[in-house]
Amino acid sequence: MLVAGLLLSMISPNSAQEMSEPLVIYSGRSQSLVEPIFNRFSEDTGIPIEVRYAGTTELAATILEEGDASPADVFVAQDAGALGALAYAGRLAALPSDITERVEARFQSPAGLWIGLSGRARVLVYDTEQVTPDQLPASLLDLTGEEWRGRVGWAPTNASFQANVTAMRALWGEEVTETWLKDMIANDVRVYPKNTPIVQAAIDGEIAVGLVNHYYLYRFLAEDPSVTAALHYFPNGDAGTLVNIAGAAILNTSENQGLAQRFILYLLGAGAQTYFAEETYEYPLAGGVEPSVDLVSLAEIEVPDLDLSDLADLAGTVRLLTTVGALP
């Protein structure tokens, strides 16, 4: 038993330095993307944090399951849909005006329950060795064609993809969306766990095109400028080129409201926004920070006519994806 106790103390995570209760963050954004800026917050403010990394949708499900007992203070999500779903379920606290006034109204919850931290566009990544620009589809609807059989990658468990499907339902209607999903599956669409492996697969030539968020490719390009992949923005407000946000919200069950607000304010500050612009290649939404020069400017993207609050029906999307068999 002595040995057991010793072992236990050895592996229990930072039990010694737990001076004050840490701020508990559930992050649906990848560890590799956001851990540096989270750590910087902790170093700058001296506020200890504890971050649980998992899929955005999975963490939304976890928060719903945990109910009032949720240990989470802040939820950082990679899309507006999951945040909207938690807002709808009555689990989020209203954000104070010194937070909400920092971001344009179209990038936050109409009721002030969640806020965008950075913007991202849905795009098509393509392998430049397999596809020339003139072969690129004009719409997502074209991807069900025979020439794309077995050559398209998607990530149905990924929150950003699910938000994209919610947008399709809003723009195309249920029936067209359902047919499209079924046709995609019948066309041997390839399934990946998330965005990064899709971009990797396009670079490796495993697929010709893939449905992803814009910024992943820039990370690959920063490592190796010679990678053979590029981004395609669908024209004419097609559902394939949605502008979404990665955002944050504070749980109404959190007893750390003050610290949680400081955390979100920090992420909206010039330092963090510069990080999102320069390190993760997203669109900064606050602090007067300009996006990286490599990016197509937000104004140039022909976005469909949708509000982010139109993306809250995650339940309906998940149900549809399960019904057609895109989700097992």
Place this chain on the structure above:
Amino acid sequence: MTDAPSVVRHWGNRIRFPRYSLLATPLQWVATLVVAVAMLPMAYLLWRARETIGSDHIDFLLTANTLRIIGNSILLTAAVAISASIISIPLAWLTTHSDLPGRQIWLVLGLLPLAIPSYLGAVTLTLALGPRGLLQGWLEPLGVSRLPEIYGFSGAWLSLTLFTFPYVLLPVRAAFLNMDPAMEEMARSLGSNRWRIFWRITFPLLRPSLAVGMLLTSLYTLSDFGAVSVMQFTTFTRAIYVQYGLPFFGRASAAFLSLILMALALSLFLLERRISSRLQHFRDISGARRPSKTVQLGRWKYAALTFCTFIISLSVLIPIVVLISWLGRHKPAYALPLDLPTLTQNTLGVAALTACLAAIATLPVAYLVIRSPSQWNRVLYRLAFLPNALPGIVIALSLIFFSTRHLLSIYQTLPLLLLGYGIRFMPLSLGSTRNALASVNLRYEEAARGLGAIPLRALWRITLPLARSGILAGMALIFLNVVKELPTTLLLSPTGFQTYATYIWNSYDEAIFSQIALPGLILIALCALSLIPVFAWDRLLRKGNGHSL
């Protein structure tokens, strides 16, 4: 210790001492508690399923999708069991009955796949044999621009076959070793040719062991999460994981699917138990036998060597070569920081802790069934084996449900992770602990008590030291399995807690393969090292019966 173990075993089972009841009563309480905790995930899942079955989601769940999942799981399970047998029967025969050069080395190499976690093996297979993998790179000059599809059924089938066939190899090898050559010789003297002898004599003798091995492989396949996820083939475990990650009715679907999976796994498990207990009797009654004559392979030797080399290349060489080839590659700036000391400390720490705690927990259950085999104690002993049939993801899910609703103080803590491991792997040491205790002559314990030692002291000073090797073998087996375990670790780890398994999984998830290489090689080395005590200490295993694996 001059008595033959089999004689001692009978003593242990038959003689009862009323004065042991003093020890038995508190022990019995402990044993009952242990088994009750072990039953918790199963019981809670059934309890929770009421909500699902009562709700309006039930129609939605009983869709073609669920049927497809059941179909996929059964198809994969059967295919892996068959192909693992096709590999294992010749390998077992070659390493027991033939003059194959380096028989012992081939045997050790044939057991090494047990040290390769299925998810890691599957990742290396996709990197090697994927559409644009290592092999395609080598074949590029020959004009091969694309290899046939590995994702889906074929990849899942290939990887699970390659990394689980030792579960068939061990019992089949044991059967070959125990086979009395007299029958084959008699058949030959009556004029049968080799082929006929194999099908009419050898194969029927092999069948029970083969069935046990196939069922063990099937159970492993059914509960595997990593390989099917990597290969994107939707079986129960993958579907459960995906549904678990969906809000609203996702958790209910996951519970519902878990229930079906549990029923399927339990029936396979009970079937396996039935056959293997018959097998045990069958072995006990067969008397002294001569060792079989070694068959000269002659010119077939080269074919046999090619076969062995092929299998081992795929199942052992590919993973190691692929990992080594990725070692030196560029690590992107955004790769997850690799903190080897912490990963090692965490991995070894939870594995050692689980092994210790599980050994302590199994002791009363195993002791009682030997020393005081009442109806109740025998039922406890049998029940305690059941959780081993449950896939890790099912146990983890049930414990998450349970702790969020009823025991929040351990939710997302290390004790919950240890509980998950413990429940899943405790049965692995139960059999070997029982056998080890059974082989200790009761008279030693009696002598100690006659000299005035209280029962617990006699147990501590006399019985346990004598049973040590069997208990340690069980602990080593638990240790190995915890080090390899992915889904339980993934779901139950405290926030921020990483082991080799989860680190590798997360890096794979981000497609940062260069970050898998070093931890992957270390993980395989750790597993290979913990295989040594498993085989060295368990006498039953040394005789070749892979049962407790």
